[in-house]
Amino acid sequence: MSAATVATAPPATPKSALLHTPAELRFVTLDDAGEIAYFRSASKSHPDRPNVTAIEIMTLDTFCFCKAAETNRPCWHTAHVAAAWRAVAYRVRCERMDLADLEAHGHSLAKYVMQAEAAHQPYIAAQLREGLDTTRRVWRERVARVTLLPFPCDAAPLLAA
Numbered sequence: 135m136s137a138a139t140v141a142t143a144p145p146a147t148p149k150s151a152l153l154h155t156p157a158e159l160r161f162v163t164l165d166d167a168g169e170i171a172y173f174r175s176a177s178k179s180h181p182d183r184p185n186v187t188a189i190e191i192m193t194l195d196t197f198c199f200c201k202a203a204e205t206n207r208p209c210w211h212t213a214h215v216a217a218a219w220r221a222v223a224y225r226v227r228c229e230r231m232d233l234a235d236l237e238a239h240g241h242s243l244a245k246y247v248m249q250a251e252a253a254h255q256p257y258i259a260a261q262l263r264e265g266l267d268t269t270r271r272v273w274r275e276r277v278a279r280v281t282l283l284p285f286p287c288d289a290a291p292l293l294a295a
């Protein structure tokens with residue numbers, strides 16, 4: 135391999151990925167077959183045209199319709215779309231848990247976060263904390279639904295949802 139080849143080969147992950155997070159990719163929808171997840175993100179260069187990024191769930195192949203992708207350059211969207219999809223799938227899993235399971239799951243995650251921090255594993259701790267934050271958000275939303283009901287009420291159906 136010549137030095138020119140190395141110099142012109144695009145990097146697998148662009149430096150711009152360091153400036154962004156998966157949370158900037160907003161889940162839009164799945165295709166009709168449920169195989170491709172679509173995300174949207176704001177375009178810095180074209181504020182009137184949001185970027186659309188997709189991931190094939192089974193193969194994790196990614197597609198993007200941004201300016202960089204049009205010119206066959208790697209973009210931060212495809213670098214983060216797998217993590218964005220995992221976050222969506224994780225949230226759906228949390229939403230399907232009942233309140234007791236959600237609480238138990240949150241307690242376990244909190245314990246694992248502390249263990250990872252104590253073992254000086256910041257990357258693992260950060261990923262676990264992300265899961266813990268999602269678990270907390272879903273738990274709070276669920277509890278808020280219950281507390282917004284007029285009193286007295288029968289909250290059992292909501293708690294089982």
Ligand SMILES: [Zn+2]
Binds near residue numbers: 185200202203210211
């Ligand atoms: Zn892109």
